[in-house]
Amino acid sequence: MSPVVKPPDTPALPRQRRKEARPHELLEAALALFVEKGFAATRADEVAQRAGVSKGTLYLYYPSKEELLKAVIAHYLSSRIAATADEVREIRGPMAPVLREMLVAWWQQTYAGPGSGTFKLIISEVCNFPAIGEFYVREVVEPGHAVVRTILQRGIDSGEFRPVDVESAVHSLLLPMIMLCTHKHALGACTQHTIDADKFIADHVELVLRGLQPSVPQAMPARRPIKSSARHAPTP
């Protein structure tokens, strides 16, 4: 998927001057370690060592550990979501397949690649480095939400979807995806509690799309109290 992944079996590549590759290798090493251990618990020379350079070299490319973090975030979040938005604007016809395919495509690109760790990283570090949060919201959250919101709104307008709260539906669709990316680098990385991510995402999108269908009036008497005695909060 990403051709820059350093082959892990070439430990001592023979002194070829690859000044151009250095920054990217450092970013990749830094991302992996920041995601795994957190920013504060990652030592600068761990990053350098994983990138195959000395500690001093790291500081040749990034003036401080914090700048390295920002570069990591900027690099792995430079999204092409805006481009997606433009494409979506042109599409006509039923929105359900559009939504399904767009989400699954984004998902497959994201979950497998190294960028899946950025969500955990942002969650962990945003309070210490609020600039990261602003960048993320501006570059990723808002354009991403906008795309999904647009599709949903168009489906509602055309009667394809029920008139649900669009913000909530956006979250219903996207939050599990973010959570799964996070899980991959958290519990999933160090416990036996794994999730079949691809299957879940397919099932989840399907479930939500079902939930968005206009109701067939008589089909479901939702929220009509049936036997009142049966209902109570189970964990008061």
Next chain:
Amino acid sequence: MSPVVKPPDTPALPRQRRKEARPHELLEAALALFVEKGFAATRADEVAQRAGVSKGTLYLYYPSKEELLKAVIAHYLSSRIAATADEVREIRGPMAPVLREMLVAWWQQTYAGPGSGTFKLIISEVCNFPAIGEFYVREVVEPGHAVVRTILQRGIDSGEFRPVDVESAVHSLLLPMIMLCTHKHALGACTQHTIDADKFIADHVELVLRGLQPSVPQAMPARRPIKSSARHAPTP
């Protein structure tokens, strides 16, 4: 909420002896700081100061920072989920209201309280302290999933719900809740990107419950390709 916060302008308030209250105050302070800044970035005397004691006192109650972390996790994750499971087992009748009310009740308890931060804390630190992950999976994840899984399965068996993949549906219901707790202490704590959590949870549960309803045959021509040219991965 926190009447114990020492006013910072009293330089030497007379040394207090409160052996019983200290552990809880220290745990509360540690949770807040570990959640906000991360374990490694939190200094031991920050915790002590927030709890209104000196650094030495902290070490009177917990032998190391790591043990303090474990105590925080153990304290705030001692769940009453098992009790919930017992109650649920007795319930008869339609499962949709049971599910809705149980989830909302759990949600309201959790999101508002200090325990909502534990999810971010676990996400951030589980790779550094795998024992935390095992504890969390055993004490929270598995019993929690079991409760929801039981309800869903019973609804499927009775024909109230479609025969969906139960594991996926459990995740569809719960992951957004976890994500929202996490969000509260991450982006939500330091950017303007807020979410109306209560409304979203209500909407989300409703949406999923709709998606679980048995399908009315003619209602949705799902997955039928409509205009083939309209489909392509939106973020290439």
Next chain:
Amino acid sequence: MSPVVKPPDTPALPRQRRKEARPHELLEAALALFVEKGFAATRADEVAQRAGVSKGTLYLYYPSKEELLKAVIAHYLSSRIAATADEVREIRGPMAPVLREMLVAWWQQTYAGPGSGTFKLIISEVCNFPAIGEFYVREVVEPGHAVVRTILQRGIDSGEFRPVDVESAVHSLLLPMIMLCTHKHALGACTQHTIDADKFIADHVELVLRGLQPSVPQAMPARRPIKSSARHAPTP
């Protein structure tokens, strides 16, 4: 030997008020720990605990750890050497038996009792607390040396001993004794390298007394080069 040794099998003596015994118990505990671990490596509450009191109580009797050290030294070095000196002054007749019996008597008293540790303690701590050294020299070294010196000199004057350097002979007699006391609490306390102290002291005194005998002229051609090639410094 010393009737104040606390029986170690009465761990909780039932609240009897023994204010008078406290200081001595503290001194005994402090001596044992200071000798074993050194002053700096001994914690104040270790001393208190070994004496069966709380940390606060220790500070009721001694205002600081350093004062406790001084009290230990003063207590265990309060020597009765001066009295010995008076007795010796009266003695007439051959000095060899006097010396032998006096040294053995002093040895037997000292080596077995707790005071044997004071030599190691002084060696270890005198550079950090020079006052201890001055006290020790004044109270122990000088009077002790004076006694032995007097006896030796009298033996020399009477022709019983050879006219050796008296200072050197004093050291030849006493230094091994000090060294053995030190050894008991150093290597002897934690390795298998033990010395049969009583036998050695008897042998040593005898050997030195022999060496003090007037020489029989033809007996020893000392310092006459014998086979010159055979002599060279063995560890150059």
Next chain:
Amino acid sequence: MSPVVKPPDTPALPRQRRKEARPHELLEAALALFVEKGFAATRADEVAQRAGVSKGTLYLYYPSKEELLKAVIAHYLSSRIAATADEVREIRGPMAPVLREMLVAWWQQTYAGPGSGTFKLIISEVCNFPAIGEFYVREVVEPGHAVVRTILQRGIDSGEFRPVDVESAVHSLLLPMIMLCTHKHALGACTQHTIDADKFIADHVELVLRGLQPSVPQAMPARRPIKSSARHAPTP
């Protein structure tokens, strides 16, 4: 002797890179301070400062203060006693001059050099670090004793020496030397109580050698009570 001592009035002498020299300089500084103040009372940055480096540099070469202590011991106790033993084995002829010269040679090498402090250091710290004692016994005590024992035994076998207890005689010869080394760094370093060490050692060896001479029967009626009333223990 110590040309590396940094003059204290040059606040920032330009950072030096001397990877080879550092370990020895650190060991020398550490020995001096550990001997003078004891291990526990010596601060790591005192050692670093005396070696002319920063505290961090110390930890570049030794992973902890305790490892530094072990390195000091290992470095200054790497004895050439075994070599001496080989040489001694070849020597024929009278043993008295051999013994005298060997002891004086060893003495002169040891007392003047920095290694003279190791005895005090071992005495002070062996109970806290028993491995040091085992190392010392194996590397120094046992081979050293073996050399002296061999010489004495050969002298006894040839009739040159009286048939004394060899172990005791070894101690009679060596313990005062150890004690003098110890004294140099204890009382001798901080009180006026000095000993003319070279003279004493020469006298002492001579005294003991005299005591080892075979007795001329009629010369000394040792242990035969002469005037019985004159004998009594002077310090009862």
Next chain:
DNA sequence: AATGAATGAGGGTTCATTCAT
């Protein structure tokens, strides 16, 4: 008088950053 909880200065150790080579 006795206790032991509380304090905070101090010491061992780490690690981001610098700089001589």
Next chain:
DNA sequence: AATGAATGAACCCTCATTCAT
């Protein structure tokens, strides 16, 4: 450009000492 030895501020933790009970 690259290295890695050197630095020192900062952090975890200890423990002598104090003081409320």
